[in-house]
Amino acid sequence: MEPRQELNSIVVTTEQMANIEGKIFAGGMPVAALMEKAALLTSQRIQQLYPLHTVDKVGVLVGPGHNGGDALVIARELHLQGYDVCVYCPFTKLKELTQQHANYAHSLGIPYHNDLESLNHCQLIIDGLFGFGLKRPLSGNLAIDVDRLNQWSIPVVSVDIPSGLHTDTGEVLGTAVKATHSLCLGLWKPVYFQDQALAYTGIAEKIDFGIPLKDIFSTIPQPIPLQLLHKTLALGFLPLPRPQLTHKYQQGHLLLIAGSHRYAGASILSSNGAKASGVGMLSVAVPESLKPLLVGKIPDGLVIDCPVSEKGVIASLPPLATDFASYDIIACGPGLTREATEVVTRVLEAKCPLVLDADALNILAQLGTVNRLSKRQNATVLTPHLGEFKRLFPDIHNPEKDRISATKQAASQSGAIILLKGARTIIANPQGKIWIIPESTPALARGGSGDVLTGLIGGLLAQNKTTNHTLEAMVATAAWWHAQAAILAAKERSELGVDAGTLSQYLHTIF
Ligand SMILES: NC(=O)C1=CN([C@@H]2O[C@H](COP(=O)(O)OP(=O)(O)OC[C@H]3O[C@@H](n4cnc5c(N)ncnc54)[C@H](OP(=O)(O)O)[C@@H]3O)[C@@H](O)[C@H]2O)[C@@H](O)CC1
Ligand SMILES: Nc1ncnc2c1ncn2[C@@H]1O[C@H](COP(=O)(O)OP(=O)(O)O)[C@@H](O)[C@H]1O
Ligand SMILES: [K+]
Structure with missing residues (x-):
């Protein structure tokens, strides 16, 4: 450069x-x-x-x-x-x-x-x-x-x-x-x-x-406290080129826990995001009733069927999903509903890095964000939008008045990597390093865009053992990639043409 x-x-x-x-x-x-x-x-x-x-x-x-x-x-x-x-x-x-x-x-x-x-x-x-x-x-x-x-x-x-x-x-x-x-x-x-x-x-x-x-x-100061993620930097953070001598488990194993009867599509959308990341192995834990749907839509994923509660949500995680040592990373939340407290409580005990999104964040907020996260021994990534952020961090007043400082404060309080979604997404680590996604498109403002992002983040983090960049840089790279795909899709299809399914198909076309 x-x-x-x-x-x-x-x-x-x-x-x-x-x-x-x-x-x-x-x-x-x-x-x-x-x-x-x-x-x-x-x-x-x-x-x-x-x-x-x-x-x-x-x-x-x-x-x-x-x-x-x-x-x-x-x-x-x-x-x-x-x-x-x-x-x-x-x-x-x-x-x-x-x-x-x-x-x-x-x-x-x-x-x-x-x-x-x-x-x-x-x-x-x-x-x-x-x-x-x-x-x-x-x-x-x-x-x-x-x-x-x-x-x-x-x-x-x-x-x-x-x-x-x-x-x-x-x-x-x-x-x-x-x-x-x-x-x-x-x-x-x-x-x-x-x-x-x-x-x-x-x-x-x-x-x-x-x-x-x-x-x-x-x-x-170094490292630069406030940095924009641009193409040159982002490309450097991607797990490319792949080593010649590798195999699927070396390319990372992600466990995705998502979906409920009410939000069945969230598990598919987040799986699509994960697939686009190039992750070596993808396991998806869903309510057992959704298994046939998932197998049909994500034939390359290992689908783990979980017992379902009367309310149509995952009641508990079966042994295959709680063998946490098998996974490089767990991403949990899209489409779970707020009923899945047991799942989130259990997943917080996992020793591997964890990405929490959507209702997993609302449940974490109910459990007490800072207190619960203080017990974790490995990294946690939280990906709230503003509403979820306010529930997670009620003592950070009016975060919308300074989203950059609010994200920094939340990361410092909780020890987690925080990705605050928005028109300009902000990512902070607990030490105060901040990444900003400098461009995006309002085409993303529709249901399901965030589910794709969760899968993409999980899939990229799972591969980090081959790249070894900081987790926050990888999280930011996923958010940059997500935004760039949306920008390209919006250019070709208009801002109205970027539904979450289309978005995941565009993830590869930006390169
Ligand atoms: N950094 C660089 O490398 C370079 C910087 N450069 C330029 O300098 C700019 C910064 O200049 P700046 O410091 O003089 O401040 P600026 O923004 O012009 O305003 C301050 C003035 O406004 C006044 N004032 C304030 N609030 C007010 C109000 N509500 N209602 C009324 N008045 C109010 C305030 O008055 P005071 O508060 O002192 O009473 C003061 O007089 C920077 O943005 C860039 O354009 C380039 O030239 C060269 C390279
Ligand atoms: N106006 C906007 N401009 C750019 N990106 C946006 C805008 N609104 C939302 N987004 C992005 O879309 C995604 C929405 O995620 P989220 O709110 O979790 O939606 P969902 O839960 O429906 O998937 C985030 O990545 C966010 O940054
Ligand atoms: K001006």
């Missing part, structure tokens, strides 16, 4: 970004020169996105800090290139450098307006109100302006981040600009991967303006 390519996978907090900036300035780089570098590249990208022959009139919103300074450099460059630029800056007191750029823009003859309304004839708006320096909510006339801007149908390019969003949590501070494009300066910031911010960030791109690698890597 090219050294700077590594930066594509790093996410820095506001504090880390400010520290990196501090190191650059301490080294002697003039503040104005750094702003010039960042803003020039940003203005060039804007010219590529909105060439002069397609867009003529550009309105620039200027804030009081250095985000406003960036915006003024962009205004100047666009003006010099021939765009018809005007500025709206609803502040009287600007930071010194920003004021200097304001003065120069004025001297160039760029018009300043006293109200936002005067920009409504523009074909493009540049949002340079606030960047990572925003700490308190937008209010008063400023908030009214932003709300009004959001009602226009003019494209908006936000500089660094959409103004009004908290850089780390993605929280909307009062109100926030809804951008068409966001050009993130230097390094990715957490806001871009927080679900609550996605409606504001639009199409996001990073502008690499040449921050010295030494300043980055001397600031961010």
Whole structure:
């Protein structure tokens, strides 16, 4: 990998970004020169996105800090290139450098307006109100302006981040600009991967303006705490190529415990996810009444029939399923129903790594998440969506307000690897390492997608004895693979065409 390519996978907090900036300035780089570098590249990208022959009139919103300074450099460059630029800056007191750029823009003859309304004839708006320096909510006339801007149908390019969003949590501070494009300066910031911010960030791109690698890597601890999973990394985590001399049990044995009369399909979908992983052996424990169905659908799986309760759920696990030493990993939960308490209690005693999903999580929550997991001797992976997460970790308040921190906190409390599902899935280990799945598709928002993921995670983890990567990296790789398959399927079949069965068929086509 090219050294700077590594930066594509790093996410820095506001504090880390400010520290990196501090190191650059301490080294002697003039503040104005750094702003010039960042803003020039940003203005060039804007010219590529909105060439002069397609867009003529550009309105620039200027804030009081250095985000406003960036915006003024962009205004100047666009003006010099021939765009018809005007500025709206609803502040009287600007930071010194920003004021200097304001003065120069004025001297160039760029018009300043006293109200936002005067920009409504523009074909493009540049949002340079606030960047990572925003700490308190937008209010008063400023908030009214932003709300009004959001009602226009003019494209908006936000500089660094959409103004009004908290850089780390993605929280909307009062109100926030809804951008068409966001050009993130230097390094990715957490806001871009927080679900609550996605409606504001639009199409996001990073502008690499040449921050010295030494300043980055001397600031961010190793291993990198917050990392995006990209194709290059994910491919490196897959169990490929297979060793020539191997056999099915060396390629991992997964026991999947899934399904009930009510949710029979969950066992098939999760088996399909597992099969797609390439796992050497797949055993599936289901209610005995489902055995013929499973044998028909998953002929390559060893189907273990379990006694069924009156409610149509697995009542207990037979000896074949409780011979835990035979399995490299157990994945349990899809379609179990909340009645299967005995199954989950028993499985928690297994010495091998465990993946719990769906109702296994709800049952774990009833049993007491942290207390129960403290007794486990091997790794546990929990894959909740937000609702399940709240039941598992009731003392983590409002996890949706900062999904990244909430996932980290849950992993640290429970000692488990936590995968919090969502539009941007987050994976954390107990030591604080976080992986983020940077792209996905809402095509996944339908029943059964998660079942496929559980099988895929189980199947990949089972094969980890041949690859030996960290478990969280493998879990994240499964989630990346799942998202990529959905993206491809949605591209070919539309977002409406990605049912869970189709999704599992697409898992292989992404390579
Ligand atoms: N890092 C890098 O490498 C580079 C960073 N660069 C750029 O610097 C940006 C960060 O600049 P920044 O620190 O000046 O902060 P910024 O986001 O402009 O806003 C702070 C200002 O807003 C004010 N203010 C805050 N809240 C407010 C409110 N609710 N209502 C009203 N006012 C409010 C606040 O006032 P104060 O709180 O001090 O009263 C302060 O004046 C960054 O995002 C990027 O664009 C590039 O130039 C070069 C490379
Ligand atoms: N809006 C969305 N964008 C991207 N991925 C999504 C979205 N909504 C859901 N997903 C993904 O779809 C899957 C849904 O899993 P889950 O909620 O367990 O569903 P089920 O239990 O029906 O299988 C998760 O992997 C989640 O990350
Ligand atoms: K901005």
